[in-house]
Amino acid sequence: MPKKIDQIAIRNEKLDKRVKLTKEDKEEIRKQYATGEYSIRGLARMWNVDRRTIDFTVHPERLKRAKQQYKERRKDGRYYNKEAHTESMRKHRNYKRELINKGKIKFKENENKCWHIVLSMIRCI
Numbered sequence: 001m002p003k004k005i006d007q008i009a010i011r012n013e014k015l016d017k018r019v020k021l022t023k024e025d026k027e028e029i030r031k032q033y034a035t036g037e038y039s040i041r042g043l044a045r046m047w048n049v050d051r052r053t054i055d056f057t058v059h060p061e062r063l064k065r066a067k068q069q070y071k072e073r074r075k076d077g078r079y080y081n082k083e084a085h086t087e088s089m090r091k092h093r094n095y096k097r098e099l100i101n102k103g104k105i106k107f108k109e110n111e112n113k114c115w116h117i118v119l120s121m122i123r124c125i
Contacts, residue, residue: 005096005097006093008100008105011105015104017092018092020053021053021057025047028060029047029054029057032056033058054099084121098117
């Protein structure tokens with residue numbers, strides 16, 4: 001059963017640790033790559049991300065193909081590690097709690113119903 005804190009979204013790309021590049025960053029990368037002065041490896045070093053992230057940014061068709069392959073391969077149980085998933089969810093929930101405590105997460109109307117539950121969860125921790 002999902003936790004109540006999972007219902008609260010981090011709507012700011014700068015605060016969300018799962019987002020490596022913002023939309024503006026991706027557009028800048030595409031422009032830099034189009035000049036021919038930068039390689040994918042060089043851009044990856046410059047932006048401090050994996051080469052594959054840059055490759056998927058400048059070649060979106062490759063990202064689409066990779067997602068399709070992932071979807072097909074996931075059917076037989078590949079790519080899932082319960083312990084690793086549990087640990088990453090725990091870290092993400094703790095990070096959300098930190099953002100709530102610092103007042104950096106803003107709530108929308110439909111999320112307000114969860115506010116009192118999340119607040120009580122924070123007090124208990």
